[in-house]
Amino acid sequence: MGRNFSFKxxxxxxxRALVDTMMPRWPELEVDLTDRILDDVEGVVRGFPAAFxxxxxxxxxxxxxxxxxxxxxxxxxxxxxxxTRERRLRALQDSKVPQLRQVLLLYGVFVTASxxxxxxxxxxxxxxxxxxxxxxxxxxxxxxxxxxxxPLRPATPEALGSHGVAPAATYLDEGTLAAEALRAMGE
Amino acid sequence: xxxxxxxxxxxxxxxRGDVRETCDVVVMGSGAGGAAAAATxxxxxxxxxxxxxxxxxxxxEYGANATAMFSALMRDGGATATIGRAPVPYMEGRxxxxxxxxxxxxCWRTPEDVLDHWAxxxxxxxxxxxxxxxxxxxxxxxxNARYQDxxxxxxxxxxxxxGAEKLGWxxxxxxxxxxxxxxSNECVxxxxxxxxQSTVYSWLPRVFARGGRLMTHCKVTKVLVERGRAVGLAGxxxxxxxxxxxxxxxxxxxxxxxxxxxxxxxxRNKIAPKNEHVxxxxxxxxxxxxxxxFEDRVESMRGVHQAYQCTEFKxxxxxxxxxxxxxxxxxxxxxxxxxxxxxxxxxYHHIATGGVLVDDFSSGRIMAPLGIPLVKYxxxxxxxxxxxEAAGLLATLYFAAGAKEVYLPFHGYPVLKSVDDVxxxxxxxxxxxxxxxxxxxxxxxxxxxxxxxxxxVGPDGQCWDLPGLYLADASVMPGTIGVNPQVTIMALxxxxxxxxxxxLQRRAAA
Ligand SMILES: Cc1cc2nc3c(=O)[nH]c(=O)nc-3n(C[C@H](O)[C@H](O)[C@H](O)COP(=O)(O)OP(=O)(O)OC[C@H]3O[C@@H](n4cnc5c(N)ncnc54)[C@H](O)[C@@H]3O)c2cc1C
Ligand code: SF4
Numbered sequence: 001m002g003r004n005f006s007f008k009x010x011x012x013x014x015x016r017a018l019v020d021t022m023m024p025r026w027p028e029l030e031v032d033l034t035d036r037i038l039d040d041v042e043g044v045v046r047g048f049p050a051a052f053x054x055x056x057x058x059x060x061x062x063x064x065x066x067x068x069x070x071x072x073x074x075x076x077x078x079x080x081x082x083x084t085r086e087r088r089l090r091a092l093q094d095s096k097v098p099q100l101r102q103v104l105l106l107y108g109v110f111v112t113a114s115x116x117x118x119x120x121x122x123x124x125x126x127x128x129x130x131x132x133x134x135x136x137x138x139x140x141x142x143x144x145x146x147x148x149x150x151p152l153r154p155a156t157p158e159a160l161g162s163h164g165v166a167p168a169a170t171y172l173d174e175g176t177l178a179a180e181a182l183r184a185m186g187e
Numbered sequence: 188x189x190x191x192x193x194x195x196x197x198x199x200x201x202x203r204g205d206v207r208e209t210c211d212v213v214v215m216g217s218g219a220g221g222a223a224a225a226a227t228x229x230x231x232x233x234x235x236x237x238x239x240x241x242x243x244x245x246x247x248e249y250g251a252n253a254t255a256m257f258s259a260l261m262r263d264g265g266a267t268a269t270i271g272r273a274p275v276p277y278m279e280g281r282x283x284x285x286x287x288x289x290x291x292x293x294c295w296r297t298p299e300d301v302l303d304h305w306a307x308x309x310x311x312x313x314x315x316x317x318x319x320x321x322x323x324x325x326x327x328x329x330x331n332a333r334y335q336d337x338x339x340x341x342x343x344x345x346x347x348x349x350g351a352e353k354l355g356w357x358x359x360x361x362x363x364x365x366x367x368x369x370x371s372n373e374c375v376x377x378x379x380x381x382x383x384q385s386t387v388y389s390w391l392p393r394v395f396a397r398g399g400r401l402m403t404h405c406k407v408t409k410v411l412v413e414r415g416r417a418v419g420l421a422g423x424x425x426x427x428x429x430x431x432x433x434x435x436x437x438x439x440x441x442x443x444x445x446x447x448x449x450x451x452x453x454x455r456n457k458i459a460p461k462n463e464h465v466x467x468x469x470x471x472x473x474x475x476x477x478x479x480x481f482e483d484r485v486e487s488m489r490g491v492h493q494a495y496q497c498t499e500f501k502x503x504x505x506x507x508x509x510x511x512x513x514x515x516x517x518x519x520x521x522x523x524x525x526x527x528x529x530x531x532x533x534x535y536h537h538i539a540t541g542g543v544l545v546d547d548f549s550s551g552r553i554m555a556p557l558g559i560p561l562v563k564y565x566x567x568x569x570x571x572x573x574x575x576e577a578a579g580l581l582a583t584l585y586f587a588a589g590a591k592e593v594y595l596p597f598h599g600y601p602v603l604k605s606v607d608d609v610x611x612x613x614x615x616x617x618x619x620x621x622x623x624x625x626x627x628x629x630x631x632x633x634x635x636x637x638x639x640x641x642x643x644v645g646p647d648g649q650c651w652d653l654p655g656l657y658l659a660d661a662s663v664m665p666g667t668i669g670v671n672p673q674v675t676i677m678a679l680x681x682x683x684x685x686x687x688x689x690x691l692q693r694r695a696a697a
Binding site for chain 2: 021022023024025026040041043044045046047048049051052086089093094098101102105106108109110111112113114115116117122125126127129130132133136137139140141143144147155156157158159160161162165166167168169170171172
């Protein structure tokens with residue numbers, strides 16, 4: 001526990017089974033991201049205070065041992081196939097007991113946040129977030145450079161860009177288009 | 188060129204062994220309140236030392252791996268929540284710059300009716316609008332509170348604006364603390380372009396320019412008290428190699444750890460044990476998120492997090508706003524998982540996200556039984572009615588903008604297909620327990636009050652029960668404000684610091 005926390009032994013198997021059930025899957029995307037997401041989740045839990053870490057692991061074991069009560073036979077969670085595991089988690093998700101739903105939500109947040117930030121998932125969904133971030137940072141660097149050569153900066157709350165630094169129509173274009181727009185303005 | 192670590196920042200590798208320091212004023216926390224107070228004090232010629240629990244990160248270190256950034260920038264990796272009828276997740280920045288590094292950058296002054304109430308009913312005439320206006324001016328100039336560059340708003344804001352216009356509802360452009368925000372929409376994990384003017388780029392450079400210092404990785408655990416007066420702070424220096432201690436003695440002590448950590452420290456140190464207001468009156472502006480599916484592409488990835496707010500229902504305590512969030516947070520917003528969520532996320536490009544923020548009548552409490560932090564907050568049924576009404580209003584706005592479907596964060600509630608479905612919302616009032624809330628605005632847990640029996644600090648920010656101890660963060664807010672709080676917090680912190688500087692200077696002259 002503490003800052004050396006890691007999922008060990010059977011706890012790791014339960015955590016892996018949970019990640020495997022909660023992560024997204026598309027028939028067209030073949031890459032297996034389970035271990036990468038598991039590592040991310042482990043990293044997040046490592047940042048928790050020790051008491052939370054204990055609670056998190058206890059929750060995993062409760063799922064392993066008590067989930068047969070949610071249907072699909074007597075096997076513990078890790079021994080079930082994907083369909084059964086998913087059915088059990090859906091039973092929790094639809095539970096009348098709000099606390100059970102809320103705990104499931106907490107476990108799901110880390111898996112979902114990690115999964116949808118994986119480059120392969122972003123690429124599959126057509127969201128080039130990393131490239132976008134980089135292009136935007138470069139674009140801003142050039143705006144700042146251009147502005148430095150201007151005699152006056154408009155006072156707050158005026159928008160800086162309203163003084164013709166970059167045209168509104170292409171402001172959110174990818175880096176290259178924005179750069180072209182800047183060139184067109186005679187930079 | 189690699190960004191330099193500002194001179195003035197002292198990291199663990201620059202010191203050896205246990206640290207002992209003296210200064211005029213020691214400040215705990217480098218977020219909205221702490222940094223504004225520290226800059227004001229340093230500019231008054233005082234020797235200021237800021238103690239910050241978190242690390243310093245350069246802009247280039249605000250990376251694309253969201254879960255890693257959560258761990259690096261937030262307390263407990265961002266996995267913090269209130270307890271009560273329904274948990275309300277919240278986040279606290281824990282890094283140089285505090286929550287201003289992870290916030291959305293919206294800048295609003297405290298509404299005048301709120302200030303009138305504080306000045307009148309709460310015995311705080313110095314907080315009257317006319318008195319605070321010059322401070323708001325200074326704060327806004329320092330943090331560059333500006334309108335967005337035209338064209339940087341993006342589709343998520345555009346559908347919101349379109350809906351508000353169609354309905355004739357009043358909406359306003361946001362000012363945000365930014366210089367050329369280029370709409371990368373990653374505010375919550377640290378602005379990767381350097382546009383957002385967190386305290387790292389606004390107040391803290393002013394501290395360093397006047398010789399002030401900031402020590403990172405210093406977790407304050409103890410307020411030093413001698414002869415009934417606060418005389419310093421002590422705690423642990425989180426050196427990756429070994430745990431070290433620090434002790435800083437000062438003429439005055441300022442706590443600015445935020446609305447959760449400041450009262451926690453006071454409770455753990457049994458400061459003002461008889462003052463029943465420590466940790467109470469805690470408000471959070473709870474909010475809920477709403478998503479809408481459009482025929483056309485929305486492209487939430489491109490554009491600023493929030494460019495407008497709809498203030499049409501402000502008098503009823505309801506604020507509607509777009510809230511652009513990156514892909515992973517949009518996925519989280521649906522509170523689903525696995526293959527079903529994966530299918531829905533195929534429509535990501537067509538999904539808009541927004542939220543409603545409600546002035547809360549309820550108030551919570553920060554507690555530390557056996558030193559363990561507990562943040563208790565219950566959404567009341569009255570607030571819940573407002574939430575349901577507000578969710579319906581935002582759904583109506585999205586339908587006016589052309590949405591095909593609207594998703595509400597009420598467990599088991601069907602997807603809305605038209606405005607007619609909105610009308611049915613009140614027939615099956617969703618319960619508090621079935622609602623997914625979120626908050627980013629933690630306030631008022633050590634409130635300022637003109638009457639020592641009614642608050643924790645007086646108009647000068649000094650604790651009624653412990654001379655020499657000043658509070659200058661969100662905890663001192665006298666009540667809920669109904670708008671994003673960073674400008675209010677900075678203005679209050681500056682006011683408190685100006686008074687303190689004046690007092691120390693007069694004392695020195697005498
Ligand atoms: C996701 C998010 C979005 C937001 N969006 C907006 C917005 O758009 N507009 C707006 O106005 N507001 C917004 N806010 C709120 C705003 O950022 C905060 O209200 C404000 O920063 C609080 O200021 P503070 O000084 O009280 O605390 P913080 O800014 O949180 O600073 C507290 C600092 O104290 C340090 N600290 C705490 N305890 C200790 C200790 N024991 N020892 C040493 N250091 C310690 C912390 O590490 C932290 O750096 C947002 C907040 C979040 C989390
Ligand atoms: S939208 Fe992007 S560029 Fe603008 S402040 Fe947020 S992170 Fe920075």
